[in-house]
Amino acid sequence: MSTPTGFMDYKRELPADRSPLERINDWNEFHKHLSTEQLRTQGARCMDCGTPYCHTGMEMTGGTSGCPVNNLIPEWNNLIYRGLWREALDRLHKTNNFPEFTGRVCPAPCEGSCTVGLIGDPVTIKTIEQSIIDKGFEEGWVVPQPPLVRTGKRVAVVGSGPAGMACAAQLNKAGHTVTVFERADRIGGLLTYGIPTVKLEKDVVQRRVDLLEAEGIEFKTNTEIGKDIAADQLVSDFDAVVLCGGSTRAREVEIEGRDLKGIHLAMDYLNGTIKSYLDSNLEDGNYISAKDKNVIVIGGGDTGTDCVGTALRHGCKTVTQFGTHAKAPLERDHINNPWPQFPNVYTLDYAQEEARALFGEDPRQFSVLTKKFVGDENGNVKELHTVQIERTVDPETGRRIYTEIPGTEQVWPADIVMIAVGFEGPERTLIDQLGLEQDRRSNVKAKYGDYRTSIDKVFAAGDMRRGQSLVVWAINEGREAAREVDRYLMGSTMLP
Missing domain, CATH: 1.10.1060.10 (Alpha-helical ferredoxin)
Known part of the structure; x- marks a missing residue:
């Protein structure tokens, strides 16, 4: 106190x-x-x-x-x-x-x-x-602190997002020789390609990567395990392997007209802009631009919000964000959302605040279900048809039930659409090559706190194990997985 x-x-x-x-x-x-x-x-x-x-x-x-x-x-x-x-x-x-x-x-x-x-x-x-x-x-207080002694054990970490970086950092502290494999051209996973620079400038990420390299961690970019290096070869070459590849399979929408031009997955839109910005300050034009376009974002979460903020910086004509959830109350519901739960209250995130300042209102439309996309004679999307809904949850199955409200149909002009409705789990290449067991949500099956998969020497952590989640949970799992790998390799561990 x-x-x-x-x-x-x-x-x-x-x-x-x-x-x-x-x-x-x-x-x-x-x-x-x-x-x-x-x-x-x-x-x-x-x-x-x-x-x-x-x-x-x-x-x-x-x-x-x-x-x-x-x-x-x-x-x-x-x-x-x-x-x-x-x-x-x-x-x-x-x-x-x-x-x-x-x-x-x-x-x-x-x-x-x-x-x-x-x-x-x-x-x-x-x-x-x-x-x-x-x-x-x-103040110069954060300096490289390489381990004084090496154990002689070699560990491969697949994926350089927050889980992979945290896992590598902890294993390196324990004295193991760690190599991190990343399929992209830059280290950081979603910290680099996924979170816009307006929330996390990339020199902040690179500063930490440089520090970890100075402490002895080897980073290999442009290397996709399962393609450039066979998965079983990696397991053979290292004393332990930790899979931290994230949950990167975007969830699709089954809506009439989905194949029209101008409809994109949110991460393709965001990642293209980030990479072009880092490569050339957007001068190379290698990104999907929303300039002077009517933009619709389907999805009310953080990824959808980042699409809104990116479209505004592109110079869009209008931007609207659809969510199937109802508008949150202004104050915490102390019966259904009591402390210490995270408060579910109405707020404006950075992008919604920007859209309101530019266009005069919150860009979000709540309790909206997209029924179909309509295109022009050239196969380009030109409008969306929606209906207002009431969303409930089946008490037995826990599944969401959408009930359409008659008379609330609406047509929205759209030149470009971003789909940001979440992720379905990790990509399957590594899983299939190693024959890993999966849970009911298609994530790599590994018990929380233990992190061992169904294959000896192979561990899994972060979104690849738990599904789409927060950066702080990824760091948590990366740290804990490192502890269990250290215990596996050495018989005991001093890692927290």
Whole structure:
């Protein structure tokens, strides 16, 4: 605890953002920063709550409550209040390999389960976390720390996203020789290709990659396991293999007219823009452009939101985002969504805020089901037909039931459509080559906390094992999988 009454004496304060109409003209991160004194005051709001649910990392009713990597949040809040920034950084790195990532892109379930939130606004945990690691880099405190002794064991990590990088970092600390294989031309997985630069600038990712390389990890890009290197050959060449390939099979929609030109999967749209931006500042034209077009985004999640933000920066004519879910309430429903669950309340994410500033309203349309796509004489999409729905859940099967509301049919002009309705699991090449068992959702079957697959020497972690999830869960699983690999190789482990 910093001060006994800090949570009553001080109000929650967040750093200001650059104005929406300014930031849609570039691809840079848009958050500003709090001063050192402001951060100290925010740290003072952390109370002596007895049981700090902020770092519990539990899954409740399909959502996350608390921090999945079990960050020691009250401890580093107190250290910031006392001005002990170096000590706060050490505390933060004990549980989180990459706070510069989570401090930028995590939805902060820790804040949703902050005890102060029971009676007011929660502590600004995410802002403080990012500030600690950013200051650590600015002051030169974050330096390579290669292991003093090598074990002689060699481990292959397939996939360089947050799970793969976290797993590699921990295994390297244990003294194993680690090689990370990535099929793309840059390291980072969805951190690089998937999350727009406006939320996570790629030099932040590369800075950490450079650090891991200096610590002894080898990264191999443009190398697809199962294609460039046979999967069984990889297992033969290494003492252990950890699969961290993510959940990258995009879920499709079975809608009349889906084969029309101008209808794209969201990740093709986002990844193309990111790569073109990194390669040539978009000058090569190797991306799907929404400039001067009526844009429809099908999907109400984070990926859909990123499509909206990207379309705005392309210079779209209009943008509309469809979601089958109902509009969330303005305040937490304390009966069906009680603390410490993540609060399901109406908010504007960065892209919706930008669209409202530009076009005058929230771009989202709630409880909307797309019935069909209609094209012009050249086979290009020109409009969408929708209907309003009521969404319920079958109490026996848990499946969603959509009931159409008569008289709510509508036609929307569309020059380009992005489909962002989630992912169906990992790609099958590796799974089929190794003959791995899968769970009912087609993910690689491996028990949480153990991570061993049905094949000896082969482990799985992150979205490839658990399905589409948060970056912070990927880091959690990468760290834990490293612990179990170390135990497998050495008979015991000192990794957390």
